Amino acid sequence: MVYGLIVSGGKGIRMGSEIPKQFLPLGGIPVLIRTLMIFDACPQVDALVLVLPEAYLEYFDTLGYSPNKPLYRVKAGEERQDSVRHGLELIVELDPESLVLIHDGVRPLVSPEVLETGVRLAMIHGAAACGVKPKDTVKEMGSDGLSAGTLDRAKLFLIHTPQVFQSAQILSAHRKILLEGIPVTDDTTVFERYYYPVRLFEDSYANIKITTVEDLIMAEALLKV
Numbered sequence: 552m553v554y555g556l557i558v559s560g561g562k563g564i565r566m567g568s569e570i571p572k573q574f575l576p577l578g579g580i581p582v583l584i585r586t587l588m589i590f591d592a593c594p595q596v597d598a599l600v601l602v603l604p605e606a607y608l609e610y611f612d613t614l615g616y617s618p619n620k621p622l623y624r625v626k627a628g629e630e631r632q633d634s635v636r637h638g639l640e641l642i643v644e645l646d647p648e649s650l651v652l653i654h655d656g657v658r659p660l661v662s663p664e665v666l667e668t669g670v671r672l673a674m675i676h677g678a679a680a681c682g683v684k685p686k687d688t689v690k691e692m693g694s695d696g697l698s699a700g701t702l703d704r705a706k707l708f709l710i711h712t713p714q715v716f717q718s719a720q721i722l723s724a725h726r727k728i729l730l731e732g733i734p735v736t737d738d739t740t741v742f743e744r745y746y747y748p749v750r751l752f753e754d755s756y757a758n759i760k761i762t763t764v765e766d767l768i769m770a771e772a773l774l775k776v
């Protein structure tokens with residue numbers, strides 16, 4: 552089995568909207584529903600696990616979308632890594648041999664090709680994640696606000712989601728990092744700490760994470776391309 556784990560349990564503090572950003576309309580359709588529709592239409596994905604804030608577990612029904620694939624709802628945790636772990640616990644209980652595509656619910660412009668490539672590469676290499684090369688020069692900045700060198704762009708990769716793993720391995724890695732008390736913002740960081748390097752592959756620059764108001768404006772524009 553291949554599961555799509557869509558983490559949508561955040562508060563969207565940086566967006567500053569009344570409802571969490573995953574429920575805001577993008578071209579008339581809530582951000583999260585756009586993301587779910589792409590996973591629901593993906594032939595490589597068998598079932599969906601959706602992580603939601605506790606207060607929005609039932610609110611989801613009011614959005615009027617019922618996917619064709621089985622959809623399981625899971626309560627979010629305090630941080631993203633807790634939400635991911637909650638989803639993985641259910642997935643491993645359902646099928647310990649499965650693959651999982653972990654994806655931010657607030658990346659509604661992900662392409663079907665990236666889902667397909669992620670699954671294919673994870674089947675070959677064990678784990679795969681998409682991202683893009685930086686377009687800007689990247690500086691290090693000291694705590695004094697002064698420049699402290701320039702990083703070699705050729706060696707840098709800005710990581711996106713989906714990130715694809717064997718469900719049991721990534722759950723075990725998440726449990727270990729929790730015990731170590733290390734905070735993380737993405738799952739490749741967790742995986743490579745206890746297993747092996749992740750196969751990286753290029754994504755579209757359009758697969759943005761909707762974080763602040765500017766991102767919503769950009770996403771609206773990208774929908775028209």
Ligand SMILES: Nc1ccn([C@@H]2O[C@H](COP(=O)(O)OP(=O)(O)OP(=O)(O)O)[C@@H](O)[C@H]2O)c(=O)n1
Binds near residue numbers: 559602627
């Ligand atoms: N406790 C959390 C925190 C985040 N997420 C999800 O992880 C993805 C990426 O997180 P981010 O953009 O940081 O979302 P928020 O945490 O909602 O944003 P903010 O930090 O501005 O509050 C989002 O789909 C978000 O809903 C989650 O499932 N559970």
Ligand SMILES: C[C@](O)(CO)[C@H](O)COP(=O)(O)O
Binds near residue numbers: 631711736738
């Ligand atoms: C997982 C992620 O989307 C990869 O770009 C990102 O790390 C999430 O970070 P955030 O701090 O939770 O926005």
